[in-house]
Amino acid sequence: MENFKSFNLIYKQGKSTEIRFWFIGLLILSIAIIFLPWTQNIQTKGNITSLYQEQKPQKIYSPIAGKISYWRVKEGDVVNQGDTLVKITEIKEDYLDPNLIARTQDQLNAKKGSLEYYIQKVQATDAQIANLRQSKSLKKSQLENKLRQLDQKITAEKAEFTAASNEQNLAKDQLDRYQQMYKEGLISQTQFQQRNVTAQNAIAKKIAAENKVNQTVQEISNTQIELKSVDQEYEEKINKANSERLQSLGQIETNKGEVAKLSNQVTNYSIRNGMYYILAPQSGQVIQSKKAGIGEIIKDGEELLTIVPQSPNYAVEVFVRPVDLPLIAPGQSIRFIFDGFPAIVFAGGWPEQSYGTFSGKILVVENAINPNGLFRVIVQEDARYKKWPKQIKIGAGVKGIILLNDVPLWYELWRNINGFPPDFYQAKNDKNAAYEK
Incomplete structure (x- = not known):
């Protein structure tokens, strides 16, 4: 069997192998990979807003029914x-x-005329009161002058009365003497009668x-009574004028309130007329x-x-879990994938390399x-x-990757195996850094 060529090709017993070199190479590569930088991140979803x-979508309501x-x-x-959207007409019977x-303007003008009348009446009453007070003063001065004249007159009359009394006493003495002389016959009866007369x-x-x-005394008394009655007489007239x-x-104040009310109605009606065009x-x-x-009938506020x-300043709102909230702070960087825009994403630790x-x-x-149990985060461009694409619209969905700290890959593997949370993010002050972290 040793002579078969196929046996020699399949079985390499006693020959050296290259597997260990591949194993060593893969081991070295794995060790090198776990020391590569890894960006910790939080993945979330959200929407485009402003x-x-x-600059957000605005609902238009009818201000009136x-x-x-x-x-x-x-x-x-x-x-x-300022363009007209819709015109509505009135349905309420009051309008x-x-x-x-x-x-309503005619009513307002009439009420203003009535107000002016009462103002003039008050002015005339003020003048009447002033005239009554002046007349009272003149009347009292007149009566006081009359009393002084009567005092002078009674003085003269008392002097005249004293003289008449003295003359009467003298005439009585003379008559008594003449009567005695007539009895003694010294004078004639004619002389006695003349003296008697x-x-x-x-x-x-x-x-x-x-x-x-x-x-005169009675006239003085009457004048004093009249002087005292002057105060009462004129006070009654003045009190009546004051009333x-x-x-x-009171009518002026009432009319002022009605004028203000009618003015308010005229203004409200004028403003309401402008509300017919939305x-x-x-x-x-x-x-x-x-x-x-x-x-179609519409209600007020419908x-x-x-x-x-058309051209809002876009922003993105994303929602994060409460457990991730302590890891997020203003100024952190975040990567977005907008719905409708193609992307090749390394969603793990290399989002900077994503397309x-x-x-x-x-x-x-x-x-x-x-x-929904999540916290809202607002992100700007x-x-x-x-720059963000101009074709995005408010309300479209986005997927976000919130970037945290850069750590070695072995640290991230160790953290996940042990179930530890990501590291707290701290922003850097390096303005030249690719991302503020």
């Missing part, structure tokens, strides 16, 4: 800010009058003087129309359609957990690397 609220009159746009149209604003005249004169004094003034002031709040594309047809801005991935930087890590 950094700014005004109404009936659709006509549409100015259709789904897919691109509109500019059906086409001349509602003009009629003189005495009677003196008495009458005294009585007249006394009556004058009494009349009318306060009533007018305008585009920003430029964008019209999508997802919720209403169709003409004459959704009509959605406008998507078709895009770079981002973590901007915000939210502190509140979502209903990293402008130092390849």
